[in-house]
Amino acid sequence: MGTMAWADGDAQPLVLAQAVSADAQISRNAAPDRGAVTNLPLPRYVSLKGSEGNARRGPSLSHRIDWVFRHAGMPLRVVAEFGHWRRVEDRDGAGGWVHYALLSGVRTALIETDMAALHSRPDENAEVVARAEAGAIVRLGECNPNWCRVTGGGQRGWISKADIWGVDADELRD
Template structure:
């Protein structure tokens, strides 16, 4: 019986690893095999340009190039110095880790999003953020996050942002 349980566990682990490596959505290891950091996790593009490749090496074809410094990306897998990322639209590929930053940014997904003084729907509006703005992510409560863009800060509903998990809390 013990051998059966061990083989079953090994098969399940192998299935999960293969699914994560092949990029099946919704299936990923809890920790990255290289960094031991959580997977999936959000990062941002450190460079002003970043090549996204079909596989984790320089010999793989470049599928496209990110051209916005700070764009939020979600890491879904790791292999050596390479990270499998996806963007807001679900497009993904392999990018060298040196092009990524742990600085958290978000993408505003609502046009003229009010930035409020406090995390309440009736709080004073300090400014508005246009659709597509990349902002630095600050503190997050269950339903609200504080963001900063162009030296302006304010609280916005979490569901109006891409680059933060719905259940994520940040201090």
């Protein structure tokens, strides 16, 4: 998909120990389903605010960069919090610690099925109004148990949850 670039450099044992310490502190201070800093649900989905975001090995600028996310609006799953840092992962599970200022609460989704059908209504038999290529990023709207309304590329329609990443199977949105 080409959404990340590997950063060179070796981790120092001290840096790794600091990251482990942050992870241990997070799990001690937070309820398992709530962030220690925001008290928002974990995991939850956010999107990349700008066109580039560094994912670091630990929650500070002194930690090495492991990944660089390179697509504005890319959906990411927040799995942990520490101060101003959020531990995120993409649909492949790759990621790291990203400063919260690089993230947006705007919900997006990634099309996973090539030429996925967007329907006029949340019904498999409804008219197909557009098709979306795998890897396209769309804005997420309303979701019912099986379908989500999405917009992107000047098109809008309903898509099966099975065809996108960025929303949980049991998630409902108004």
